[in-house]
Amino acid sequence: xxxxxxxxxxxxxxxxxxxxxxxxxxxxxxxxxxxxxxxxxxxxxxxxxxxxxxxxxxxxxxxxxxxxxxxxxxxxxxxxxxxxxxxxxxxxxxxxxxxxxxxxxxxxxxxxxxxxxxxxxxxxxxxxxxx
Amino acid sequence: xxxxxxxxxxxxxxxxxxxxxxxxxxxxxxxxxxxxxxxxxxxxxxxxxxxxxxxxxxxxxxxxxxxxxxxxxxxxxxxxxxxxxxxxxxxxxxxxxxxxxxxxxxxxxxxxxxxxxxxxxxxxxxxxxxxxxxxxxxxxxxxxxxxxxxxxxxxxxxxxxxxxxxxxxxxxxxxxxxxxxxxxxxxxxxxxxxxxxxxxxxxxxxxxxxxxxxxxxxxxxxxxxxxxxxxxxxxxxxxxxxxxxxxxxxxxxxxxxxxxxxxxxxxxxxxxxxxxxxxxxxxxxxxxxxxxxxxxxxxxxxxxxxxxxxxxxxxxxxxxxxxxxxxxxxxxxxxxxxxxxxxxxxxxxxxxxxxxxxxxxxxxxxxxxxxxxxxxxxxxxxxxxxxxxxxxxxxxxxxxxxxxxxxxxxxxxxxxxxxxxxxxxxxxxxxxxxxxxxxxxxxxxxxxxxxxxxxxxxxxxxxxxxxxxxxxxxxxxxxxxxxxxxxxxxxxxxxxxxxxxxxxxxxxxxxxxxxxxxxxxxxxxxxxxxxxxxxxxxxxxxxxxxxxxxxxxxxxxxxxxxxxxxxxxxxxxxxxxxxxxxxxxxxxxxxxxxxxxxxxxxxxxxxxxxxxxxxxxxxxxxxxxxxxxxxxxxxxxxxxxxxxxxxxxxxxxxxxxxxxxxxxxxxxxxxxxxxxxxxxxxxxxxxxxxxxxxxxxxxxxxxxxxxxxxxxxxxxxxxxxxxxxxxxxxxxxxxxxxxxx
Numbered sequence: 001x002x003x004x005x006x007x008x009x010x011x012x013x014x015x016x017x018x019x020x021x022x023x024x025x026x027x028x029x030x031x032x033x034x035x036x037x038x039x040x041x042x043x044x045x046x047x048x049x050x051x052x053x054x055x056x057x058x059x060x061x062x063x064x065x066x067x068x069x070x071x072x073x074x075x076x077x078x079x080x081x082x083x084x085x086x087x088x089x090x091x092x093x094x095x096x097x098x099x100x101x102x103x104x105x106x107x108x109x110x111x112x113x114x115x116x117x118x119x120x121x122x123x124x125x126x127x128x129x130x131x
Numbered sequence: 132x133x134x135x136x137x138x139x140x141x142x143x144x145x146x147x148x149x150x151x152x153x154x155x156x157x158x159x160x161x162x163x164x165x166x167x168x169x170x171x172x173x174x175x176x177x178x179x180x181x182x183x184x185x186x187x188x189x190x191x192x193x194x195x196x197x198x199x200x201x202x203x204x205x206x207x208x209x210x211x212x213x214x215x216x217x218x219x220x221x222x223x224x225x226x227x228x229x230x231x232x233x234x235x236x237x238x239x240x241x242x243x244x245x246x247x248x249x250x251x252x253x254x255x256x257x258x259x260x261x262x263x264x265x266x267x268x269x270x271x272x273x274x275x276x277x278x279x280x281x282x283x284x285x286x287x288x289x290x291x292x293x294x295x296x297x298x299x300x301x302x303x304x305x306x307x308x309x310x311x312x313x314x315x316x317x318x319x320x321x322x323x324x325x326x327x328x329x330x331x332x333x334x335x336x337x338x339x340x341x342x343x344x345x346x347x348x349x350x351x352x353x354x355x356x357x358x359x360x361x362x363x364x365x366x367x368x369x370x371x372x373x374x375x376x377x378x379x380x381x382x383x384x385x386x387x388x389x390x391x392x393x394x395x396x397x398x399x400x401x402x403x404x405x406x407x408x409x410x411x412x413x414x415x416x417x418x419x420x421x422x423x424x425x426x427x428x429x430x431x432x433x434x435x436x437x438x439x440x441x442x443x444x445x446x447x448x449x450x451x452x453x454x455x456x457x458x459x460x461x462x463x464x465x466x467x468x469x470x471x472x473x474x475x476x477x478x479x480x481x482x483x484x485x486x487x488x489x490x491x492x493x494x495x496x497x498x499x500x501x502x503x504x505x506x507x508x509x510x511x512x513x514x515x516x517x518x519x520x521x522x523x524x525x526x527x528x529x530x531x532x533x534x535x536x537x538x539x540x541x542x543x544x545x546x547x548x549x550x551x552x553x554x555x556x557x558x559x560x561x562x563x564x565x566x567x568x569x570x571x572x573x574x575x576x577x578x579x580x581x582x583x584x585x586x587x588x589x590x591x592x593x594x595x596x597x598x599x600x601x602x603x604x605x606x607x608x609x610x611x612x613x614x615x616x617x618x619x620x621x622x623x624x625x626x627x628x629x630x631x632x633x634x635x636x637x638x639x640x641x642x643x644x645x646x647x648x649x650x651x652x653x654x655x656x657x658x659x660x661x662x663x664x665x666x667x668x669x670x671x672x673x674x675x676x677x678x679x680x681x682x683x684x685x686x687x688x689x690x691x692x693x694x695x696x697x698x699x700x701x702x703x704x705x706x707x708x709x710x711x712x713x714x715x716x717x718x719x720x721x722x723x724x725x726x727x728x729x730x731x732x733x734x735x736x737x738x739x740x741x742x743x744x745x746x747x748x749x750x751x752x753x754x755x756x757x758x759x760x761x762x763x764x765x766x767x768x769x770x771x772x773x774x775x776x777x778x779x780x781x782x783x784x785x786x787x788x789x790x791x792x793x794x795x796x797x798x799x800x801x802x803x804x805x806x807x808x809x810x811x812x813x814x815x816x817x818x819x820x821x822x823x824x825x826x827x828x829x830x831x832x833x834x835x836x837x838x839x840x841x842x843x844x845x846x847x848x849x850x851x852x853x854x855x856x857x858x859x860x861x862x863x864x865x866x867x868x869x870x871x872x
Contacts, residue, residue: 120789120794121798122785122786122789123786123789123790126488126778126782126786127487127488127489127786130748130773130777130778130779130782
């Protein structure tokens with residue numbers, strides 16, 4: 001993936017949290033703009049919609065909402081740009097996108113519904129693993 | 132080391148200004164010190180005499196009589212030892228480890244390897260320290276040129292005919308010859324001729340022989356004769372034609388034969404199932420205990436990744452000394468076969484379908500709730516740990532049923548007095564006995580390590596052994612008194628010739644087999660045994676010779692926890708049967724319309740009848756408490772991860788209780804152990820033997836008619852007694868080849 005690395009320039013550090021926040025929004029916009037292309041090149045029309053992918057991107061960003069250090073935000077942004085670049089340049093394959101952004105981290109079995117309401121932590125952990 | 136090294140680094144720049152000797156001092160002992168104390172250290176100290184070394188492997192000296200102490204000098208240090216110790220033992224007490232091949236502390240002395248040569252002052256030649264008794268004032272030198280030269284010479288002779296095949300030898304890495312030739316051998320040999328070769332012997336499916344590697348230390352011969360009690364192995368030929376063998380083509384049929392693998396100092400006898408599987412330095416050792424019988428032998432499970440590769444004994448003087456039975460050593464391949472790895476429900480077509488834990492537990496809870504409380508039955512298997520049995524009992528009690536027991540314990544076993552179901556003398560205590568009366572028990576197949584103790588006692592003190600039961604195989608002298616209760620009644624009434632032996636004995640021991648628990652007239656048999664023990668003075672304040680030899684690892688803990696069924700007939704009327712690893716229950720008694728849940732780790736007999744399977748962890752994968760037949764509580768530790776989607780036994784019951792709406796109040800092992808503490812406090816004192824407090828004399832008198840049917844033999848096949856051993860291929864080979872037909 002040398003061609004992506006050549007094109008990626010490390011921007012100067014954000015001076016303040018405010019600036020970093022702006023950059024995150026810029027990144028989110030860039031990601032949203034590239035989504036139609038992504039749908040096209042990975043042929044995702046039958047498994048996802050643009051709005052689903054958009055909320056996946058938003059939730060990936062919100063996962064790091066607790067980070068307040070501008071340097072760390074810059075680092076995360078850099079990784080996100082790299083990932084976006086890889087996706088947009090078709091450096092991935094269809095199942096990568098489906099596995100990571102359509103199906104999600106929980107895997108195919110997603111029966112977390114009303115069933116798990118009101119059970120103890122022990123039982124939740126028991127269903128997951130022996131340890 | 133962290134702090135000290137840091138301190139020495141901090142000091143280094145200034146160290147160049149310090150005097151020379153101080154500099155070296157700092158390098159040897161980097162300690163953080165205040166300026167005052169370092170100034171004190173700067174004073175040149177007189178060279179102190181190094182303190183005497185600690186004894187090898189914590190060897191302890193026990194003086195029976197203070198007058199027997201003699202003093203010898205080992206490398207200039209005086210040591211006090213009791214009379215009769217050998218020079219080698221004196222050196223061990225002094226902290227000097229003498230190299231040896233033939234000497235083994237639990238076997239007789241052969242003195243034929245000559246590796247333990249040391250110099251003794253005023254003796255013209257170096258002496259073999261293992262065979263030489265230490266005499267008062269003896270000056271032993273272990274580090275002189277003469278001793279070193281002698282060892283080098285012996286090594287050269289031993290290596291003369293030993294093949295240089297360490298890279299393909301299974302002993303490599305844990306080989307005494309390899310280690311000692313590195314430490315004491317010469318860097319070259321003068322031998323140029325051909326090495327001798329010896330034909331390999333076939334000793335059966337367990338012990339692999341490469342007889343060319345043998346150095347004729349005769350440890351295996353002595354082990355077979357003295358500990359295993361079989362005269363299978365011997366020495367053939369003379370001089371360079373000497374070899375170990377069975378003389379005629381014959382397999383080694385002892386139940387302890389695997390131990391020759393451990394005592395062989397070279398790679399001549401190695402484990403056949405473990406051959407070429409792994410190197411010992413790749414393995415992770417987990418110190419745990421064995422569950423295949425009620426002895427609870429201490430073992431080490433050697434594993435690599437998720438696989439158990441071998442099982443070795445661990446030293447425990449009170450239980451298994453340093454031996455284990457072949458079943459314990461070689462059943463581990465059963466842990467890989469026939470495993471249950473997913474919860475399963477039997478469909479309408481009679482086939483099992485894998486489901487999620489959620490669905491399986493929901494189905495079980497649903498059915499349990501539709502059943503009347505008195506029709507719910509729970510049976511713990513012979514490999515269950517105390518924690519899961521506690522959880523099972525609590526769960527069933529919360530469901531309103533008290534029909535819970537452990538298989539092998541019979542229906543109305545008396546769990547009130549611990550002395551009524553434990554080995555009260557203790558396994559090590561059996562060595563004090565001088566007359567044994569075995570009632571309906573064949574210790575050789577029921578508990579090989581207990582049998583080894585009896586054999587040791589018989590060999591050492593010529594103790595008499597009387598046996599009542601079907602014809603059985605013994606490896607020591609015994610009198611077969613009879614086959615059934617008739618003989619027992621004769622002894623109880625004092626009409627039998629063996630009574631005089633019992634009466635004249637100082638420490639008589641009666642061992643009753645737990646197989647009798649299953650008999651209907653067990654109370655009558657036990658009261659007869661108590662009559663005998665009363666008139667033969669078997670139970671005294673200083674000696675308790677009334678013993679019950681249990682069969683399974685779970686039995687003692689189950690009785691301690693009070694897993695006793697409410698009614699004897701409960702299984703015939705059951706509608707919901709919860710089998711927690713119970714495979715030896717007579718499934719024909721269970722009604723056809725009963726719902727059977729099998730929780731366990733192996734697809735064994737219980738599974739054939741089960742409606743739902745809940746996969747559980749085997750003993751090698753969980754932490755669990757087990758009590759052995761003498762009341763010693765020990766625990767297993769997880770050596771390998773669980774298989775598939777299996778869960779620990781107690782966790783399954785805890786989860787099921789929550790799904791069923793009767794949630795048990797413990798979430799962790801610690802919590803369940805504190806629950807156990809309120810029921811049976813002895814079960815939380817790990818590695819401690821808790822003897823029974825009250826003896827059986829408190830029991831009310833009981834007169835019942837004894838049926839005269841002869842005692843049966845409890846274990847048909849020594850090698851296959853539980854679900855793991857039945858799944859093991861090695862055990863199947865053993866039972867095909869080694870069982871006497």
